[in-house]
Amino acid sequence: MSAGTDDASPAAPPQVHVARLTLSDFRNYDRLALDLGPGPVVFTGQNGAGKTNLLEAVSFLTPGRGLRRAQLSDVARSGTAAGFAVHAHVEGPGGDVEIGTGTAGGNGEPGEGGRKVRINGATARSADAMLEWLRVIWLTPAQDQLFTGPAADRRRFLDRLVLSVDPGHGQRALAYEKAMRGRNRLLADDAHDDAWFEAIEAQMAEAGTAIAAARAELVRLMTAMVGRQPQDGPFPKALLAISGTLEQDVGDRPAVDVEEEFRTALARGRARDRAAGRTLEGPHRSDLLVRHAPKDQAAEFCSTGEQKALLVGMVLAHAQLVGEIAGLAPILLLDEIAAHFDADRRAALFDILERLNCQYFATGTETGLFESLRGRAQYLTVDAGRVSPTEAA
Secondary structure (H helix, E strand, O other), X not given: OOOOOOOOOXXXXXXXXXXXXXXEEEOOEEEEEEEOOOOEEEEEOXXXXXXXXXXXXXXXXXXXXXXXXXXXXXXXXXXXXXXXXXXXXXXXXXXXEEXXXXXXXXXXXXXXXXXXXXXXXXXXXXXXXXXXXXXEEEEOHHHHHOOOOOHHHHHHHHHHHHHHHOOOHHHHHHHHHXXXXXXXXXXXXXXXXXXXXXXXXXXXXXXXXXXXXXXXXXXXXXXXXXXXXXXXXXXXXXXXXXXXXHHHHHOOOOHHHHHHHHHHHHHHOHHHHHHHOOOOOOHXXXXXXXXXXXXXXXXXXXXXXXXXXXXXXXXXXXXXHHHHHHOOEOXXXXXXXXXXXXXXXXXXXXXXXXXXXXXXXXXEOOHHHHHHHOOOOEEEEEEOOEEEEOOOX
16 A cells, blocks of 8 residues: 655546436335436435435445444345346446345355455455445444444554555454454363464464554555545544554564564463453454544544534545555445535535546435535435435436
8 A cells, every 4th residue: 555645736536427327116215226427416305215325335345344334134124035236337447347245145144254246247246346346435423432442443444544555454464364263263162272273363363463554554545545635624633553562563673583573472361351251362352542642632532513524624634545555535425414514614525536437326305405506416315115206406
């Protein structure tokens, strides 16, 4: 991963956009087909109408469990046993592509392993194949508690930021989690087979060090990106750091030395971990630390409004970073974003998004919240699982 840090703003990367979105048995949608233009798409409607479900469908065009992190069995429309399907016709600088994903027609168990992905009709080896064609970033009301909630939420947030610029990160995380589960089973079974432990701990050390290095690099790049933002911008600058032994060590020492020390620490900590019933050291214990730069204050001690503005600023900086590294503008999903800001800050947000040259999907209960987008956005009304052009938009 690399990105320039000079003050000159680079030209916006080319846009990737979902031109057609088709859903089958997805949440409250039986069948739905939407033709979508590039640029902003605004979904308005009452709470519970299905606006967020549409954003969630788009979020399945990237690896993972979507913006709700739901079990796949919960995503299929209630009353159907056939599973769900999401299909998108995507247009971008690399050409047009057909991406399909879901559980319909499959026999997979609930969970990430049950989701299949097809690219131009061919089954992909993994969901990571979608990252070759588009990158998807989201901001939801659930993330409003990011700075005050558990460290696990911040780790997931950080790892999703990394994945958008480093597609190999997902496989490293899966390898680490698999190895750690194996080690935890040995601990729970009170096993003392050194050969088994050594093999698993070697896998954990290799994958864990790579995870830490990717996280540390993402923070470095984000720090450089934030440094390029204007001091008096509408969203405050964020200072990012990671609390974690591996993440701190990889910036100062050769990765091979960090990996060996982590492997040794795991071996040395077996008795302690056996008593605890789980692995107590590693990148699964790290935390993302965020400070409000203008106030020099930890994000968790900022007001609710300041935290929201800080988070939006981080996501915008990350979107710009993704565009520069990936060479294509990411797609943004902004759930109930406009209700948190006054008219001036909403207008500033939409202007920044336009400069990023990205397609983005925004939801809200009132069309008036998106008044400054008039003439630039596609407005759609959502009502009980039906979607239609907004009247007089």
